[in-house]
Amino acid sequence: MHARGGAVFIQLMHAGRMSHPDNTPHHRQPVAPSAISADQEIFTPSGPQKAPTPRQLRAEDIQATVADFRLAAASAIAAGADGVEIHGANGYLLHQFLSPNANHRTDAYGGSMENRSRFVIELAQALAEEIGADRVGIRLSPAMPLGGIDEGDTGSVRAQYRHLVGELAKLNLAYLHLHHMGDDELLRSLRDIWPTAVLVVRYGRTREQIADDVESGLADVAPLGRFALANPDVVERLRSNAPLNEVDPSTLYGGGAAGYTDYPALAHA
Numbered sequence: 610m611h612a613r614g615g616a617v618f619i620q621l622m623h624a625g626r627m628s629h630p631d632n633t634p635h636h637r638q639p640v641a642p643s644a645i646s647a648d649q650e651i652f653t654p655s656g657p658q659k660a661p662t663p664r665q666l667r668a669e670d671i672q673a674t675v676a677d678f679r680l681a682a683a684s685a686i687a688a689g690a691d692g693v694e695i696h697g698a699n700g701y702l703l704h705q706f707l708s709p710n711a712n713h714r715t716d717a718y719g720g721s722m723e724n725r726s727r728f729v730i731e732l733a734q735a736l737a738e739e740i741g742a743d744r745v746g747i748r749l750s751p752a753m754p755l756g757g758i759d760e761g762d763t764g765s766v767r768a769q770y771r772h773l774v775g776e777l778a779k780l781n782l783a784y785l786h787l788h789h790m791g792d793d794e795l796l797r798s799l800r801d802i803w804p805t806a807v808l809v810v811r812y813g814r815t816r817e818q819i820a821d822d823v824e825s826g827l828a829d830v831a832p833l834g835r836f837a838l839a840n841p842d843v844v845e846r847l848r849s850n851a852p853l854n855e856v857d858p859s860t861l862y863g864g865g866a867a868g869y870t871d872y873p874a875l876a877h878a
């Protein structure tokens with residue numbers, strides 16, 4: 610990827626309660642901010658299964674998790690990555706800390722919007738210290754209901770994310786990657802306080818819509834998920850208005866080469 614002029618940011622993710630004993634080598638109960646089930650089915654090696662009720666993280670577990678993320682970030686850089694993206698979106702561990710319906714803690718990590726934000730902020734600070742702020746991006750998805758998350762009404766979501774992003778903005782991270790759920794006013798206000806690049810993704814964009822958020826000034830970069838997955842030469846195809854390969858849904862979450870490294874590039878005449 611470097612030889613072709615690409616930069617690589619590896620996403621670091623902790624599933625929290627969106628896990629299952631069958632998905633880990635140690636077969637232990639998943640952990641989360643509170644012992645509250647997501648009440649959702651998740652992928653496991655034997656097919657979809659209900660995610661069990663997680664064990665609540667103790668204070669020392671939270672510190673150990675930050676240390677795990679530090680090791681993962683340092684390992685990503687040692688492996689040749691240019692940086693890491695903290696996965697703070699889509700119903701996984703960090704999003705569980707942010708959400709009042711998944712986080713019922715009564716210590717410094719729950720109970721108020723400031724406390725619910727604390728784990729994400731401390732994690733970002735730790736990774737910035739570990740590998741440098743310009744090598745750390747973060748992904749957030751305000752109001753995304755995935756994984757049984759309910760962040761409350763629009764006013765609560767806005768207050769939570771304006772506080773969180775305001776604190777993260779002080780760190781001068783490489784970028785902020787936002788999933789747009791329809792609250793343009795919130796995203797514009799986050800963009801206004803963010804000092805570096807902003808990426809905005811929306812689910813289900815057509816190729817004609819990809820550049821919209823960059824053209825409107827909301828974003829600096831248009832992230833691509835499925836188009837990039839299915840097209841090894843996606844940039845060239847978009848530039849030349851060539852047809853795009855479609856994602857084959859039957860190969861998603863598979864773990865092998867099929868649907869991962871075997872989509873064809875354009876045949877050159």
Ligand SMILES: Cc1cc2nc3c(=O)[nH]c(=O)nc-3n(C[C@H](O)[C@H](O)[C@H](O)COP(=O)(O)O)c2cc1C
Pocket residue numbers: 620696698699748810811812813814832833834835836861862
């Ligand atoms: C099979 C699949 C796996 C995904 N895995 C992740 C993931 O690990 N982390 C993440 O932040 N988003 C993940 N997403 C969401 C995508 O990053 C992206 O936000 C979404 O697909 C919408 O963008 P698109 O329309 O360009 O694909 C995944 C999406 C799909 C379809």
